[in-house]
Amino acid sequence: MSYVAIADRDHEQEHHDPQTFITKYIWSQDHKVIAIQYGITAVFVGLIALGLSAMMRLQLGFPDQFSFINPENYYQFVTMHGMIMVIYLLTALFLGGFGNYLIPLMCGSRDMVFPFLNMLSYWVYLLSVIILLISFFVPGGSTGAGWTLYPPQAIMQGTPGIEWGILLMLASLGVFIVAFTMGGLNYVTTVLQARCKGMTLMRMPLSVWGIFIATILGLLAFPALLVSAIMMIFDKTLMTSFFMPAISSMGTDPGYTGGSPILFQHLFWFFGHPEVYIVALPAFGIVSDLLSTHARKNIFGYRMMVWAIIAIGGLSFIVWAHHMYVSGMNPYFGFFFATTTLIIAVPTALKVYNWVLTLWEGNIHLRVPMLFSIGFVFTFIHGGLTGLFLGNVTIDLPLSDTYFVVAHFHMVMGVSPVLVVFGAIYHWWPKISGRMYNETLGKWHFWMTFLGTYSIYLPMHYLGFQGVPRRYFSMGNTEFMPASAQDLNAWITMSALFVAATQLLFFANIIWSLTRGPKSDPNPWDATTLEWQTPDHPPKHGNWGHELPECHRWAYDYSVPGYEDDFIPQNVPADKAPAGRDHGGEH
Amino acid sequence: MEIGLITLAIILATLLGWLLKQSFNTQPWIADEVSATAHHGPLGDESNTRLIALMTLLAVVTSFFALILSAYALRMELGDWVPMTEPQMLWTNTAMLILASVAFQWTRNAAVKGQASRLKPGLIATGLLTTAFVVGQFVAWQELRANGEFMTVNPSNAFFFFLTGAHAVHILGGMYVWARATTSVLLGKAEGSAIRRSIELCTIYWHFLLVVWLILFGLLLST
Numbered sequence: 001m002s003y004v005a006i007a008d009r010d011h012e013q014e015h016h017d018p019q020t021f022i023t024k025y026i027w028s029q030d031h032k033v034i035a036i037q038y039g040i041t042a043v044f045v046g047l048i049a050l051g052l053s054a055m056m057r058l059q060l061g062f063p064d065q066f067s068f069i070n071p072e073n074y075y076q077f078v079t080m081h082g083m084i085m086v087i088y089l090l091t092a093l094f095l096g097g098f099g100n101y102l103i104p105l106m107c108g109s110r111d112m113v114f115p116f117l118n119m120l121s122y123w124v125y126l127l128s129v130i131i132l133l134i135s136f137f138v139p140g141g142s143t144g145a146g147w148t149l150y151p152p153q154a155i156m157q158g159t160p161g162i163e164w165g166i167l168l169m170l171a172s173l174g175v176f177i178v179a180f181t182m183g184g185l186n187y188v189t190t191v192l193q194a195r196c197k198g199m200t201l202m203r204m205p206l207s208v209w210g211i212f213i214a215t216i217l218g219l220l221a222f223p224a225l226l227v228s229a230i231m232m233i234f235d236k237t238l239m240t241s242f243f244m245p246a247i248s249s250m251g252t253d254p255g256y257t258g259g260s261p262i263l264f265q266h267l268f269w270f271f272g273h274p275e276v277y278i279v280a281l282p283a284f285g286i287v288s289d290l291l292s293t294h295a296r297k298n299i300f301g302y303r304m305m306v307w308a309i310i311a312i313g314g315l316s317f318i319v320w321a322h323h324m325y326v327s328g329m330n331p332y333f334g335f336f337f338a339t340t341t342l343i344i345a346v347p348t349a350l351k352v353y354n355w356v357l358t359l360w361e362g363n364i365h366l367r368v369p370m371l372f373s374i375g376f377v378f379t380f381i382h383g384g385l386t387g388l389f390l391g392n393v394t395i396d397l398p399l400s401d402t403y404f405v406v407a408h409f410h411m412v413m414g415v416s417p418v419l420v421v422f423g424a425i426y427h428w429w430p431k432i433s434g435r436m437y438n439e440t441l442g443k444w445h446f447w448m449t450f451l452g453t454y455s456i457y458l459p460m461h462y463l464g465f466q467g468v469p470r471r472y473f474s475m476g477n478t479e480f481m482p483a484s485a486q487d488l489n490a491w492i493t494m495s496a497l498f499v500a501a502t503q504l505l506f507f508a509n510i511i512w513s514l515t516r517g518p519k520s521d522p523n524p525w526d527a528t529t530l531e532w533q534t535p536d537h538p539p540k541h542g543n544w545g546h547e548l549p550e551c552h553r554w555a556y557d558y559s560v561p562g563y564e565d566d567f568i569p570q571n572v573p574a575d576k577a578p579a580g581r582d583h584g585g586e587h
Numbered sequence: 588m589e590i591g592l593i594t595l596a597i598i599l600a601t602l603l604g605w606l607l608k609q610s611f612n613t614q615p616w617i618a619d620e621v622s623a624t625a626h627h628g629p630l631g632d633e634s635n636t637r638l639i640a641l642m643t644l645l646a647v648v649t650s651f652f653a654l655i656l657s658a659y660a661l662r663m664e665l666g667d668w669v670p671m672t673e674p675q676m677l678w679t680n681t682a683m684l685i686l687a688s689v690a691f692q693w694t695r696n697a698a699v700k701g702q703a704s705r706l707k708p709g710l711i712a713t714g715l716l717t718t719a720f721v722v723g724q725f726v727a728w729q730e731l732r733a734n735g736e737f738m739t740v741n742p743s744n745a746f747f748f749f750l751t752g753a754h755a756v757h758i759l760g761g762m763y764v765w766a767r768a769t770t771s772v773l774l775g776k777a778e779g780s781a782i783r784r785s786i787e788l789c790t791i792y793w794h795f796l797l798v799v800w801l802i803l804f805g806l807l808l809s810t
Contacts (some may be wrong), residue, residue, distance in 0.1 A: 058743070090753050181647055188643050192628035193636040200625040201606070202615040216602070219643065220595055223651035227658060239739050240745040242662065258667035263658055266588055270654070302615055308709070310606065317595055551626075555617035574618040 001538035003294045011511035029115035030541050031100045032123050036432070038096035045129055049084035052077040054500050061472050061493025071473040072160040075144030078471065082147030083169070085523050086275065087176060088129055090417055094282040095218065096125060098424060099187050099211045101432070106208050108196025110542045110547045112186040121186070124179035128172045135161070135168035136155040143169045146471065148268060151243040151261050155236045157250055167236060170229040177222045187215040190313040198551035202306065203570070205529050205555040206299065209306055210285020213313040214278045221274035235259070265327055269320035276413050277316040281309055282353055283420040288371045289555070291355055292424050293527045294370035295362030296566050298556035300354040308347035315344040325393050326400045334393040345384070352381055363559065363566070365552070368442035368579045372423030383412025386461065401437050401471070404464020407457045422506065429513065430520035431531055434538045437513040452499035459488045526567045529555045533569050590660060594653035598646050605629040641788050645795050648757060652799055655753065656806065659746050663810060669744045672808055674730050680723035681804055687716035688797045695790040698783040706782070710769045717762060724755050743810070750803050754796065761792050
């Protein structure tokens, strides 16, 4: 309703355009500004989480050399690093950031359908971030329960942050979920209702598909986290026994009776596993568009790609207990979840084949976004294959809680999505800022990040095979661990610090581009999707000037035989393409 | 977790059916003209945008309650569960909520038929009945507390307070939208079509929360 209201009011529109600095950049209802607000906030907390991981690595690489790291704050670093990276950085950046920026532009709409709600979504997200950051400074500090917040230890004596940290964490998650729901309602409704004329579902770029399905997953899965957070708050403050078993703590009886910690695990992973795909699906979508654009070739198997996204989304709801093989479960359940886990590898592998086949015989331009996209295909295959190991109960049991698991999930949902984030920022930066970045600096950034992360995580797999346990503050004198494990840990730490420092190149590039970068062409990559066809560059409030675009083709008309240009934008009608057109083209 | 899974399966299957219809047998690489309605959502053109958003929200709320019920079913199987006796008050409250739904439906029908004079009494009656429900729930809580039946006594009590509380919060959220609609009707600021739309959507939400309540109440009574 709202988007048509704006669309119909062409003359009044300028009158309604935000006038002052505050309405334009602070209390903005423009999806592009909100996207940037989401992006900056997410990257800011992400940097904090990066700093926390550096602290962890310092302890692991050079044990007990640093007086400011003790067992308590080590666990706080671990917890906050994980939670921030997964929820407050990746989820917020992909959906709040890229979702906000790309959905209206790629679908050819003026804005999200509920701009006010969209603005509210950002400010509530910021509130959740502030609550989270406050927890660093309260008595007892932030929670050290691990990002999974498993009871009973999350709220029992002995875990750091049980005074205020855990409550602030749970409250912050609750607030985040409210923010996400407001944003998510917007993303889903905008995709369903506000596509421009001619933009059928099967003409949508895969970026929009990935974000759309990920949002649906988020809307249905986040309630599980909300339910478990509320119940844990009750267990902590009102002494209910939803999750807390009859337990004695340091010789005293805290008064809990018969609750089930496993119940928490079920609820948590019912959210937690779809969460992996909430992060991965937008990355899948974006990387498909990047590969296709920079290889000047249509994406291989578009329909298969769409259905793979949908299938992965559906299947992601029935694999959660593969995170709980060591929690004790009926072997038949283990068998069931191992099977579903292996089945989900099928659509995922289809996507990987299709990315590779898109590159095959393409006209590959190794620009910075393309490098990051190809890098993603490597790291994702790598992390995906180790997932097959861990998805099998018998192999998971010995590898559980070792560094193999840490290596696996960092490859598959740490490094891989982050490579896509960088690729996507480099790709859309000219559209966002109107300026080009420094190509050489970008390439340095890619190679040092890509090789650096391999240098961190490849050795971790080996540590896992050696049985080196994760989460330990200090390894002590353990016989099964060779002395070389410590050398490897020192190497990993140095690599991690190197990669962290390398990210300065990215920020230097952004600053260089904003201050000295040359003005960019409106469509520097010769891309087909609608966001590159806006009348203003960068697009203004309302995106499309006086007339909404019309979509006439899919997003992948690259190198169509018989045409002069190697791309045909989506808004070019069939009869107005640069040269004669043979219909039914099997290109 | 079966309850959660079945609910999700129903929600996803609904969406999937529509997606299938949209994408089956299409050849996206062909740049032909498509029908004028091809960019519409599952319920039609942009006049249904708010309805789609409401349906999405209801899916989220359904997932939320289904997951609490999943937890309820799992927790119930453990040894320390003692079924609680629900206060008789809940029967009265249920009647209030049913009447509120009926009143809202009556108001909605009047709005659709353009009988503007019925809007005021209809909205006010709905508001009073819904408020009676919420107050009644609160009284039931106080009754339980006075009898020493608060949350810590047994997990069944804890779930009772959690479920009724969560339901009441959703009712209060609806009351906010109701209050906005009612204010504009009372002040005479209401534009015919906008207020009709608002009342229609509110009615759906009220019916939905009534169904949720009946399921919760039935479950609480039977366990």
